[in-house]
Structure formats: structure tokens, C-alpha cells
Amino acid sequence: MQLLLPIAALGAPLGGLLLAQATPVASPVAAPAGMSGGQVAAYIITALVGAGMGFGLVQLINHLRRRDADKEARDILDRANLEAVARRKEAEIEAKEVALKEKSRVEDEANKLRNELHDRDRQLDKREDALQQRDDQLGKQEKMVESNQRRLAEKTEDVNRRQKELDDLLDVERQTLHRLSGLSPEDARNQLLERLDKELAHEQGALIVKQQKAIEKACDVRAKELLITCIQRFAAAHTAEATTNTVDIPNDDMKGRIIGREGRNIRSFEKATGVDVIIDDTPGVVIVSAFDPVRREVARIALAKLITDGRIHPSRIEEVVAETEKEIDGKLQEYGEEAMQEVDVPGLHPKVITLLGRLRYRTSYSQNVLRHSIEVAFISGLIAEELGMDGDLARRAGLLHDIGKAADHDTEGGHPKIGADLLKRYGENEVVVHAALGHHDDIRPDMPYTVICAAADACSASRPGARRETLDRYIKRMQELESIATGFEGVHQAFAIQAGREVRVIANTKHTSDESAAKICRDIATAFEQQLTYPGEIRVTMIRESRFTETAK
Structure with missing residues (x-):
């Protein structure tokens, strides 16, 4: 177009x-x-x-x-x-x-x-x-x-019919009795009273003698009460132990070596010992903090050895901690034998002696449990001898009454039951076992030595200045934290540090993975929230690591 x-x-x-x-x-x-x-x-x-x-x-x-x-x-x-x-x-x-x-x-x-x-x-x-x-x-x-x-x-x-028949029979019998005796009810009552008066007149001498014996017994009880009051005043020196120890260092450069590169040395040390190492601006000292005295003592001695040796690295730390734990075990045996000799209670099982030594590093309401046990042993022996009973058996029961406190970290239940089970397992006398089980009135005290042991325990604990509740509550809280954490499957160890504000959990690498470890960590925190009452917050740190070791020959 x-x-x-x-x-x-x-x-x-x-x-x-x-x-x-x-x-x-x-x-x-x-x-x-x-x-x-x-x-x-x-x-x-x-x-x-x-x-x-x-x-x-x-x-x-x-x-x-x-x-x-x-x-x-x-x-x-x-x-x-x-x-x-x-x-x-x-x-x-x-x-x-x-x-x-x-x-x-x-x-x-x-x-x-x-x-x-x-x-x-x-x-x-x-x-x-x-x-x-x-x-x-x-x-x-x-x-x-x-x-x-x-x-x-x-x-x-x-029943009503039989009751009526019985009433009728009683009326008949009463009428028959009145008819046969020819006495009215008032006359019969007067004769009965006269007869009783004559019989009681013969019993007056026996009543007087009985009253005299009762007065003598009351005086004896009163005298023994005065004696027990005097025994309650028995005083011994106790030192309220703290929850921290200090370790001297030659210079402040040592603090950096203790910490290590990126903190690996201090982390390895805390993991091996279960304590909290505090390194601050205080010159010349490093602070070791833990609620368990045995654990704290192991950490203190091991850290002192590492500082003296100068070789501070993770493998050396684990080696020194293991050696120190063996040394502490030997010391526990020595402390138990010393307590046994001091109270003169021979023939104890070696395991029982070790448990006694552990009590040296255990406190109850800030009172040293070993010294408390020795004190209870002496008071029990004195009371038993005053009552004419076996003083040696009473001292044995008093020395071993709190033996359960040496194992309550690892066993569930109260220390009376734990102690009774341990003593029964190691062949102790039934009287001693019953005293350990019933010294807190958890059971009916059927044996007199149990009553004596409970009285001596109360005397030792209630004297002025013997105890302080705040430290015991703190330690109980630490134990509850560790007990709850170790109760989960896949947890190898658990340590409460930072005064209970942190719980460090060591996972078993054979039974956990990274994903399951994270879940266990969350479950532990949830258990703390549901089962405990505490101020602030508690941080749960789950540590899972794998190690491979080969030996070149």
C-alpha cells in the first residue's frame, strides 16, 4: 500500500x-x-x-x-x-x-x-x-x-434381744442375792468397804517401802540428768572451714602459665579436679574454690606441685592430679587410723577406716564431722559408763554414727541409712548399725545405745558455737546440683562451681553424640528449674571431647 x-x-x-x-x-x-x-x-x-x-x-x-x-x-x-x-x-x-x-x-x-x-x-x-x-x-x-x-x-x-434377756437375768440374780444374803444394797456396800480397809491396813508397810524405792530412783535419775547436763558442756576446739583455699605463686607471670594459651590449662585443671580456679588482681596468690573439701584439697596440692615443677600443660595436669588423688587416699587412711586410736576403738574394717578419714574433709553446719564423731564417741562412752553399760561399745557406736556422711555424695538417701548399710556390709555389730540408723529418730530406738548415741550427738551439735547453718545449706545445694546432673544417662561427671551459679558436666563420648549432648544439657537445666529453688540463674556447660592415644614402640 x-x-x-x-x-x-x-x-x-x-x-x-x-x-x-x-x-x-x-x-x-x-x-x-x-x-x-x-x-x-x-x-x-x-x-x-x-x-x-x-x-x-x-x-x-x-x-x-x-x-x-x-x-x-x-x-x-x-x-x-x-x-x-x-x-x-x-x-x-x-x-x-x-x-x-x-x-x-x-x-x-x-x-x-x-x-x-x-x-x-x-x-x-x-x-x-x-x-x-x-x-x-x-x-x-x-x-x-x-x-x-x-x-x-x-x-x-x-443384740437387743440378748441385752434384754441379760438385763432380766441380772435383775433376777440381784433379787436372788438380796433374798439369800438378807442384806440391803447399802449394807452390802458398807461391808465391802470395811473388808477393803482391813486388807489395805496390811499393805501400808509395803506401800511405804515402795514409795521409798521410787524416791531413790527419782533421785538417781535426777543425779544422772545433772551429770548429762555437765557432759553437754564438754567443749572442744573446732574451726569453721571455708569453701576456698589459696595457693601461693612466686610471681604474677605464673598466672598466665596457669591460664595457658586461650585458657586450655585452667580448663583442663578445672575439668580434672572439679573445682573453680579464681585468678584475679590479688598479687602472689591463686584461689581454689569448691564446696567438697576433699576435691578442694586435691586441687590445692596438685596446683602447688604444678607451680613448683613448672611444667604446666593438660597432660601433665592430669598426671599430677591423679598422683595427688592417690596421696590423699593414703592420708585418708592415716586420718582414720588416728581417730580410731584416739577413741580407742580397735578392729575396724579398712574401708570403714578410709571412710572415717574422709570425714576429716567433711563439715556439717561448719562443724568438722570427724572431730564431731570423736566428740560424740567420748560423750557416749561417758554416759554409758555412768549408767553401768559397756563404754567401749558406746564409743564405737558414737564414732561411727555419722559414717554415712562420707559416702552420701555417691549414694542416694539420708546419711543414717547409708551409714547403717555400710556398717552392716563391713560386719559391724548390730548395736552399732542400729545406732547409726536411729540416731536422728528415723526409726524407733529399741536399743539403749542408740538413745545414748542420739543424746551425745545432740550434746555435741547443740553446744554454743558448734554449728552454723548457712554453710551446710550451701553444701547441700551444691550436692543437689551435682546429683541431679549425674542422674542423666550419658553424663560421666558433674562439678558445681562458681558458688552454684555454674554446673560443668562432662559427657561420656561413648554414649552421647553432639546432638544428644545438647539435649542432655537442656534437660539438666529444665530439671534444675523444676526441682530446685535458687536465686539468679544457673548456667549448665556440657563438655564432650574425644581423645585418641597411641604408643610408639
Whole structure:
């Protein structure tokens, strides 16, 4: 169509061009004036032919334009129809998809409602069965109650009848007795009183002697009470132990060596000993803190050895701690033997002697338990000898009454039961076992030595300045923290540090993974929240590491 537009523009002059070719070359202005008749006719014909051709060309162009416009309109209509059909198909597809989704949702909701109705039907059936069972049970119980009431009414009627018969018989017997004796009730009562007075007159001497013996016994009891009061005043020197020890260092550069690169030395030391090492600005000292005195003593001696040796690294730390623990075990045996010799109680089992030595590093209400046990042993022996009983047996019971406190860190239960089980296991006398079990009135004190031991224990504990409750509560809290943590499967060791604000848990690598260790850590924290009451917060640190050791030969 665009190529036909120039052709239409050339249609008008085309006739003139043809006429110019048919006439001789001349001036266009002067030619018509000199033309002949034939030339004029040719010129006019040529002009007409040119005009006709121009008009035909214009008509052709218009026809072509209309044809192109019609074709373009038909193309537009075809495209519009195709687009309408496509859009209709898309709309139908979308409508079908929406219908399918809606149908699926309705079916899901219907299934859900059907399942809920089914569950409710089952629950209603169960409740109906339960109600039916209850009705049956109530019916049986009502029948039993009716039967019991019937039997009770029969028994009550029988008892009333027998009571009436008994009353009638008593009346008959009373009347018969009055008739046979010929005495009125007042006369019979007077004769009975006279006879009793005569019999009591013969018992006056016996009553006087009995009263004298009772007075003598009361005086003896009072004298013994005065003696026990004096024994309660028995005093011994006790030092209230703290929960920290200090270790001297030659210079402050040693603090950096104790800490180690990125803190690996101090972490290894705390992990091996279970204590908290405090390194602050205090010159010349390092503080070792732990609630367990045995653990604290091991840490103090081991740290002193490491400082003296100068070789401070994780493997050397573990080696020195192991050696120190062996040395402390030997000292515990020595302390137990010294206490046994001091109280003069021979023949103790070696395990019992070791447990006695552990009591040296145990305090109760800030009172040293070993010294307390020795004191109870002496007081028990004195009381038993004053009462004419076996003083040696009483001293033995007094010395071993708190032996359970040496093992209550590792065993569940109170120290009386733990001590009784240990003493029974190691072949101690039944009297000593009973004294350890009952010195806190946990059981009925059937044996006199148990009462003596309990009295001596109270005397030692209640004297002024013997105990202080705050430290014992603190230690009990530390023990509870460690006990709860070690109660979880997969925990190898647990140490309460930072005055109970942190619990460091060592995981068993064979029974735990990183994921399970994280879960155990969270479970321990949850157990603390549910079972304990404490100020502030407690941080639980779970440590899990793998070690591989090979020996080159």
C-alpha cells in the first residue's frame, strides 16, 4: 500500500508527459498558438488519455487501499476471535481448577468432619460402656449395701434381744442375792468397804517401802540428768572451714602459665579436679574454690606441685592430679587410723577406716564431722559408763554414727541409712548399725545405745558455737546440683562451681553424640528449674571431647 501512494501522485502529470512526447520540442507557452488542427486534437486526446489513466490509477489505488483495509480488518477480527477463544479456554481451565480445588477442600473438610464424628462416636461408645460398667458396679454395691443393712438389722435385733434377756437375768440374780444374803444394797456396800480397809491396813508397810524405792530412783535419775547436763558442756576446739583455699605463686607471670594459651590449662585443671580456679588482681596468690573439701584439697596440692615443677600443660595436669588423688587416699587412711586410736576403738574394717578419714574433709553446719564423731564417741562412752553399760561399745557406736556422711555424695538417701548399710556390709555389730540408723529418730530406738548415741550427738551439735547453718545449706545445694546432673544417662561427671551459679558436666563420648549432648544439657537445666529453688540463674556447660592415644614402640 505504501508503494502505491507515489504512483497516485504521478497520475496527474502523466498525461502532459505523454502529450509532450507526441509533439515537437517547443516552448510550452507558444505551442498551442501555432498548432494545427490535427495537433490540437492529438494534444486533447493525449490530455484526455492521461486524465483517464490518472483517474483509473486513482481508482486502482483506492481499490487497493480498500482491499488492504478490508484484509487488515479481517486479520484484526481473526486475531480478536482467536484471542477471545484462547481467553475463553483459559477461563474455562481456571474455572475447572478452582472447582477442583474447591471440591478437594470440601472433600478434605468432609473427611475431617467424618473422622471427628467417628472419633466422637468411639468416645461416646467408650463413655457409654464406662457408664454401663459404673451402673453395673453401683447396682452390685447397692445390692451389697442392702444385704449388709439387712444383716446389720438382724444382728442389731438379736443384740437387743440378748441385752434384754441379760438385763432380766441380772435383775433376777440381784433379787436372788438380796433374798439369800438378807442384806440391803447399802449394807452390802458398807461391808465391802470395811473388808477393803482391813486388807489395805496390811499393805501400808509395803506401800511405804515402795514409795521409798521410787524416791531413790527419782533421785538417781535426777543425779544422772545433772551429770548429762555437765557432759553437754564438754567443749572442744573446732574451726569453721571455708569453701576456698589459696595457693601461693612466686610471681604474677605464673598466672598466665596457669591460664595457658586461650585458657586450655585452667580448663583442663578445672575439668580434672572439679573445682573453680579464681585468678584475679590479688598479687602472689591463686584461689581454689569448691564446696567438697576433699576435691578442694586435691586441687590445692596438685596446683602447688604444678607451680613448683613448672611444667604446666593438660597432660601433665592430669598426671599430677591423679598422683595427688592417690596421696590423699593414703592420708585418708592415716586420718582414720588416728581417730580410731584416739577413741580407742580397735578392729575396724579398712574401708570403714578410709571412710572415717574422709570425714576429716567433711563439715556439717561448719562443724568438722570427724572431730564431731570423736566428740560424740567420748560423750557416749561417758554416759554409758555412768549408767553401768559397756563404754567401749558406746564409743564405737558414737564414732561411727555419722559414717554415712562420707559416702552420701555417691549414694542416694539420708546419711543414717547409708551409714547403717555400710556398717552392716563391713560386719559391724548390730548395736552399732542400729545406732547409726536411729540416731536422728528415723526409726524407733529399741536399743539403749542408740538413745545414748542420739543424746551425745545432740550434746555435741547443740553446744554454743558448734554449728552454723548457712554453710551446710550451701553444701547441700551444691550436692543437689551435682546429683541431679549425674542422674542423666550419658553424663560421666558433674562439678558445681562458681558458688552454684555454674554446673560443668562432662559427657561420656561413648554414649552421647553432639546432638544428644545438647539435649542432655537442656534437660539438666529444665530439671534444675523444676526441682530446685535458687536465686539468679544457673548456667549448665556440657563438655564432650574425644581423645585418641597411641604408643610408639
